[in-house]
Amino acid sequence: MNELDWLKIKQMAIMWVKEASNQLKASLVETIRVETKSSPDDLVTEMDRKIEQYFLRKIQAHFPNHAFLGEEGISGEEYKNRDTIWIIDPIDGTTNFVHQQYNFAISVAVYHKGEGKVGLIYDVMNDDLYHAMAGDGAYKNDDRLERLTPVDIDKAIIGLNARWLLYKKKANHLTMIELVDKVRGVRSYGSAALEMAYVASGRLDGYVSLKLSPWDFAAALVLLKEVGGCYSTFYGESLAILKSSSVFVGRPQFHQKVIQKFVHKELKS
Ligand code: IPD
Ligand code: CA
Ligand code: CA
Numbered sequence: 001m002n003e004l005d006w007l008k009i010k011q012m013a014i015m016w017v018k019e020a021s022n023q024l025k026a027s028l029v030e031t032i033r034v035e036t037k038s039s040p041d042d043l044v045t046e047m048d049r050k051i052e053q054y055f056l057r058k059i060q061a062h063f064p065n066h067a068f069l070g071e072e073g074i075s076g077e078e079y080k081n082r083d084t085i086w087i088i089d090p091i092d093g094t095t096n097f098v099h100q101q102y103n104f105a106i107s108v109a110v111y112h113k114g115e116g117k118v119g120l121i122y123d124v125m126n127d128d129l130y131h132a133m134a135g136d137g138a139y140k141n142d143d144r145l146e147r148l149t150p151v152d153i154d155k156a157i158i159g160l161n162a163r164w165l166l167y168k169k170k171a172n173h174l175t176m177i178e179l180v181d182k183v184r185g186v187r188s189y190g191s192a193a194l195e196m197a198y199v200a201s202g203r204l205d206g207y208v209s210l211k212l213s214p215w216d217f218a219a220a221l222v223l224l225k226e227v228g229g230c231y232s233t234f235y236g237e238s239l240a241i242l243k244s245s246s247v248f249v250g251r252p253q254f255h256q257k258v259i260q261k262f263v264h265k266e267l268k269s
Helices: 006-027 046-062 094-099 173-182 192-200 214-226 254-268
Strands: 034-036 043-045 067-070 084-092 105-112 115-123 128-133 138-140 157-160 185-187 206-212 230-232 245-250
Touching: 006 046, 006 105, 006 115, 006 128, 043 046, 043 094, 046 067, 046 084, 067 214, 084 094, 084 192, 084 214, 105 192, 105 214, 115 192, 115 214, 128 192, 128 214, 138 214, 157 173, 157 192, 173 254, 192 206, 192 214, 192 245, 206 214, 206 254, 214 230, 214 245, 230 254, 245 254
Parallel strands: 067 084, 157 185, 157 206
Antiparallel strands: 034 043, 084 105, 105 115, 115 128, 128 138, 206 245, 230 245
């Protein structure tokens, strides 16, 4: 197989995601070991590590020249020097996985020379696969997603974690409060990848986080690009695919308007 046959790579990635999701579903009836990482709200389970290892083994076996970057850190530093990189969150929404057994996803992206080629976000419990390949459109299962159209701020529903409203969390909390005040509604699902898949599929109009890592947003950007969604940091700068940063994604025009109306005002003050 040609190493850069993106359709084949996408099909293999889908197969692995489905297999990994079966492992996750099976684990729900067992007692899972849970640990905390940087803080009591930063959880990791044995399944996060097991699923990440599963992808690493598959990728090393089939694409030994590809690099791997996963949240649980088994990748090392060599990923910086390879042309093709897999960026994987084995469970996005671990807190939901542990507490609710619902609303968690597997996020898999393949980038080549900095460009998103394949993006998959799998909503495990609903069996919904959001998938995209560069230039080939984005899909939810078998349905092609429509191109996103603009929406007015006062008619928009956005995804946002309420913690970003706390005083001096990362941005000026007053900016966040004003944004929450002006949109039609705010939702918080606890999985950044799923929330951005909802933006790509039109269920949400935007999603804001003041700190995400590459494995949280890499796959979502591939989906969003295919449907004409906009993405940047919360301050309107381009996202660097291998760096943690704030992330703001949304419908065209809506995205720009929010940055102009709320964020630029904050930067000026
Ligand atoms: C987290 C989830 C959560 C978001 C956090 C992420 P994890 O990922 O996406 O919704 O608010 O910033 O770290 O730790 O469950 O993979
Ligand atoms: Ca995550
Ligand atoms: Ca994770």
